[in-house]
Each structure stands twice: as C-alpha cells, then as structure tokens.
Amino acid sequence: MKADLTALEITRERPLLGRRTGRLSYGCWRLAGTPVKEVAEKIDAALSVGANLIDTAAIYGFGGAGFGEAEAMFGEFIGDRPSVRDDLILVTKGGITPPLPYNSSVDHLTASCEASLKRLRTDRVDVFLIHRPDLLTGHEEAARALSRLVESGKVRGVGVSNYTVEQTRALQHFLDIPLAVTQPELSAWATGALFDGTLDHAQTAGLLPMAWSPLAGGALATGVVPSGADEELFGDLIGELDRLAETNDTSRECVALAWLLAHPAGIVPIIGTQSADRIRSAAGAFDVTMNRRDWYAILEASLGKHMP
Numbered sequence: 001m002k003a004d005l006t007a008l009e010i011t012r013e014r015p016l017l018g019r020r021t022g023r024l025s026y027g028c029w030r031l032a033g034t035p036v037k038e039v040a041e042k043i044d045a046a047l048s049v050g051a052n053l054i055d056t057a058a059i060y061g062f063g064g065a066g067f068g069e070a071e072a073m074f075g076e077f078i079g080d081r082p083s084v085r086d087d088l089i090l091v092t093k094g095g096i097t098p099p100l101p102y103n104s105s106v107d108h109l110t111a112s113c114e115a116s117l118k119r120l121r122t123d124r125v126d127v128f129l130i131h132r133p134d135l136l137t138g139h140e141e142a143a144r145a146l147s148r149l150v151e152s153g154k155v156r157g158v159g160v161s162n163y164t165v166e167q168t169r170a171l172q173h174f175l176d177i178p179l180a181v182t183q184p185e186l187s188a189w190a191t192g193a194l195f196d197g198t199l200d201h202a203q204t205a206g207l208l209p210m211a212w213s214p215l216a217g218g219a220l221a222t223g224v225v226p227s228g229a230d231e232e233l234f235g236d237l238i239g240e241l242d243r244l245a246e247t248n249d250t251s252r253e254c255v256a257l258a259w260l261l262a263h264p265a266g267i268v269p270i271i272g273t274q275s276a277d278r279i280r281s282a283a284g285a286f287d288v289t290m291n292r293r294d295w296y297a298i299l300e301a302s303l304g305k306h307m308p
C-alpha cells in the first residue's frame with residue numbers, strides 16, 4: 001500500500017463558546033511593564049493574524065512589574081480602545097497568589113476573578129481558568145466557585161490549566177456546565193500532553209486545548225538548548241524543524257506552530273513573543289505543508305526514538 005502523503009489539514013478558526021476563535025492565541029505573560037502604546041501594537045498585530053483569543057492571568061507580572069500588571073496593562077489598552085473589547089475572546093486565570101502556591105476556594109477564586117475584571121476594565125471575562133490544581137480544595141468546592149462566577153455573569157465559560165485528565169474529570173463531575181478550555185504546556189519539545197490523555201479527553205469532552213509555551217519558551221526559535229535538556233536530542237529536533245522549514249521556505253517557528261495546528265484536537269498555540277513583527281510572522285504557520293511522515297519525523301526527533 002502506498003503511504004498517504006497528503007498534506008495535513010490546518011484550519012484557521014474553530015468554535016469556542018458559540019463564537020469563532022482564530023487558531024492562534026496571543027499570550028500576555030511577558031506583557032507586564034509594556035507601555036500601553038506597545039500593548040496596542042501587539043494586540044493589533046494579533047488581530048491582524050486572526051488571533052482574537054487573548055490569554056492572560058492574575059499572576060502575570062509577578063516577579064517583575066508586579067502581580068496583576070499584565071492584566072492592568074491590557075486594561076489600560078481596553079480603557080483607551082473600548083470598541084476592541086468585543087472583537088476579543090478574553091481568557092484569564094486565578095488561583096495562584098504568592099506566597100501561597102495555590103488556592104481554589106470559593107472565596108479566593110471569586111475575589112481573584114473580581115480583581116481581574118477591575119484590572120482588565122471589563123465587566124466579564126470570556127473564559128476563567130483555574131491556573132493550577134490546588135490540592136487542598138476539593139473539586140466540589142472549586143466547581144462551586146466556577147459555577148457561581150458563571151451564574152453571576154462575570155464569566156461566560158470556565159476551564160483549567162495544568163490539570164491532569166483525572167483532575168479535569170473530577171472537577172467536571174461537580175459542574176453542571178461543560179468545561180470549555182484546557183491549557184497544558186505543549187510544544188514540539190514538550191510533548192507530554194500528546195501521551196497523557198489530555199488531548200484525547202479534550203476531544204471527547206469538547207474542550208479547546210490551548211498550548212502554552214508553544215516554542216518551548218523561545219528555545220525552538222533561538223535553538224538555544226533548554227537548561228537540563230539533552231543537547232543532541234534537542235539538536236536533532238531543531239534539525240528536523242529546519243528541514244521542513246527549508247522545504248516550505250519558512251521559519252522554524254512557523255513549522256513548530258504548524259506541527260501543533262495539524263493535530264486533530266484543534267490545538268490553539270498561545271504565541272508569547274513581545275515583537276509585533278514576530279506576531280504577524282506567526283501567521284506563516286497556516287501556509288506550512290506537512291504530511292504524516294513530516295509530522296511523525298518531528299515527533300520522533302523530539303522523543304529520540306522511532307514510533308513502535
């Protein structure tokens with residue numbers, strides 16, 4: 001039988017909570033401390049490539065400009081340009097307030113979401129995520145917190161980040177509304193979510209998977225070996241991404257993003273660059289032609305072994 005080498009399909013949009021979201025998202029983790037004029041340039045660049053799904057979190061800015069500062073910067077932008085708000089699908093997260101690692105109690109998540117709304121200068125977030133699982137809050141209570149936020153109209157949908165599949169299922173067990181989003185770390189380098197059930201569960205339960213650090217925090221762009229990583233293994237992955245970049249006459253970053261976009265779970269990579277030009281260039285991912293052999297070659301290079 002001849003190998004199927006047709007190009008894998010990469011769509012530009014997918015549904016989320018009754019709306020259409022672009023298949024690229026823009027992430028605000030590194031945005032804190034940016035002047036509002038530059039925030040506007042980045043959001044405009046994101047919208048120009050269809051990235052209307054904006055990802056932020058209460059904690060973004062902590063350790064630098066300050067806790068809440070990424071949301072505050074974004075809020076300043078919304079204050080200046082309120083008409084853009086409805087073009088965006090806004091995701092924020094709560095449940096991490098240093099020095100406490102995690103708190104998903106009703107009181108904490110409610111207060112966190114309300115504070116986010118004030119900073120973001122909006123009366124609702126589209127999706128509110130529990131940032132990381134809190135081992136000391138039962139799933140029933142965390143679900144109650146999320147349900148109340150939805151009932152109050154402050155939040156349209158809810159989801160989780162860094163949850164295992166079992167934790168996601170346990171939370172869902174106590175919720176009357178379906179979780180809308182799951183947000184694992186996922187890239188051609190950090191491939192765990194492909195194998196731990198996250199993407200399988202996302203497909204059966206209808207969750208939109210947002211991939212955080214889709215360029216492995218920049219390592220897949222710069223080629224700089226992540227700390228603690230096996231140099232040879234990482235070099236092989238870079239070589240494989242470069243091979244496909246060359247045949248597509250595009251950048252390695254676009255191939256790395258396309259690799260995520262081509263997966264059938266409808267992954268939405270969250271772009272993290274602070275350069276408006278690089279945000280625009282990310283759209284080149286939609287033009288990458290990749291077949292099954294290319295896709296598996298990248299995975300095998302990342303894993304350092306052939307598929308069984």
Ligand SMILES: NC(=O)c1ccc[n+]([C@@H]2O[C@H](COP(=O)([O-])OP(=O)(O)OC[C@H]3O[C@@H](n4cnc5c(N)ncnc54)[C@H](OP(=O)(O)O)[C@@H]3O)[C@@H](O)[C@H]2O)c1
Binds near residue numbers: 026131161217218275
């Ligand atoms: N849920 C969670 O726990 C969690 C955790 C981490 C992140 N996130 C979300 O995921 C988003 C993306 O994460 P990330 O920022 O780590 O994403 P990423 O896209 O993997 O990495 C972004 C980094 O790569 C660099 N980069 C990108 N393109 C480059 C290029 N062509 N050449 C050189 N450097 C390049 C950027 O630097 P420049 O700015 O200089 O381009 C930036 O420092 C965050 O903003 C956040 O919204 C969520």
